[in-house]
Amino acid sequence: MSSDTDIDFDTIPPSAHLARPGGLQGDVWLTLQTYQAQALIRGRRAEEGKPVIVGLLGFAERLRTLWQAARMDDPYADWWLLKVEEGIAGSRAQLCRLQQLLEALIASAEGLEVSIAHSERPQRVSLQFANPYAFRAAQLLADYDQVVCTAMTLRHVGMTIPDALLDQLKGSGRWVRRVLALPQGYQSLGISRKDVAQGTPSVNRARERMGEVPMEVLQGDRLPSLRPTKFPQSGEQDHDPLVET
Template identity: 30%
Template sequence: MSDSIQLNLGALRSAMKLTLHTHHAARIWHGRSATEDKNGIIGLSGFVGILNKIKRGAEQDDPYSDLWLIRVEEKLASSKLILGEVQEHLDQVMAHVPVALSIGDNLNVQPVTLPLFISSQHGFMAVYLLTQYDDLARRLLLAHHTAMIGRRDMERWLNEGAHVLRSLFALVQPYKFSGASRDDFAANNARAREAREKFGELPQDILDGTLRAEFAPPIVRPRGGSVLGHADAGDDEPADAADLDESPDTGEG
């Protein structure tokens, strides 16, 4: 087929839904609105919204946004480890179920199904952690129901898992776009000086772009049409996880 032939192809789309079986996981998804006597708690949907802002900042060559993405990836990794440790403790408890007793999965007869609109890989990683916690909560409730653990241990592990996720979500709340690019820092102009004053100094490998998060987006420069991706990323990354555009990235802002 000739390269001159233009195919009028649209974007790839994928409908995504999340199913949760426990009130514990559903509350973490929604978070809590602030009231007169209680502070608000950011939920997963709020976390994803801030992640989108950080991703856009990183695309605009803001080194502070790149630093935030690295912090998010590190927190995601440590959160996964902690939830995995709780699951291992529960596995050890459930290993004492008598062989003659067969216990099926503890599933909600009317689970909640939520549509997903997520445009960052870090957002999906957070969703995976929430599903991991939902699974953990189901098993903890079942273990308590079958007298394998007491209420105190059940509540302690439920609270520990919830704290892991809420700590992850709260991490990004202070984020603010610096408005400065690496070109500004190279020129040491007023925008860069103001950013340093507000947000502090940056590690050199972040500042020069040699260290970026694994899922950092390509850097799109508004002029010149160049696109700087992750050091080992050869393919263009999709603009939206539910809207996968196969068209070549021109680098235009």
């Protein structure tokens, strides 16, 4: 007898006589040890002489607009989701390399066994996002938090951090902030790929404000790995709910 894990769910047809189950719910928490990472939860409003800093919550809110626009087949929304996806991946890779170098310094301490410091009262934040990229950004923030913890541990035990790593540490917060600010460059103008093909006035405004969408994105050859199910356009068939993203 086959086990449950052998079931090919794509072959199971929906049953008309069964009620659909309710939406899935679960708890996701982000735990932060440092005030540097904590400050990027809400960010900072624009103040006199200080620019706005977009926090994780503002990033997630803006992504809702992007996600909905991508559902309506807006190629600019797909383009911006790609920027977000690649930005998160690139910044996480940078933080991972920096973390490895910092941990190697800790391991080089002769005669000492040093564990990375943690807060006595870490902040736990409940994450209730409607977009998978918001959770990826939360992972990015957790990576940054770990880097800060490790750097503070090195300073606490009096170990010298090379200048090259110090420069990266000073820039690591900017890596995160740059990603969180990415959705701010998108403007929702209610356009679709069909509008682009027809050259409507809204498309001209989009080009003026956001540039020319790359052809590979426009044609669907290069798209973000996570996308919402597209709402069917006139004359199109709706998507199978079993393959909805």
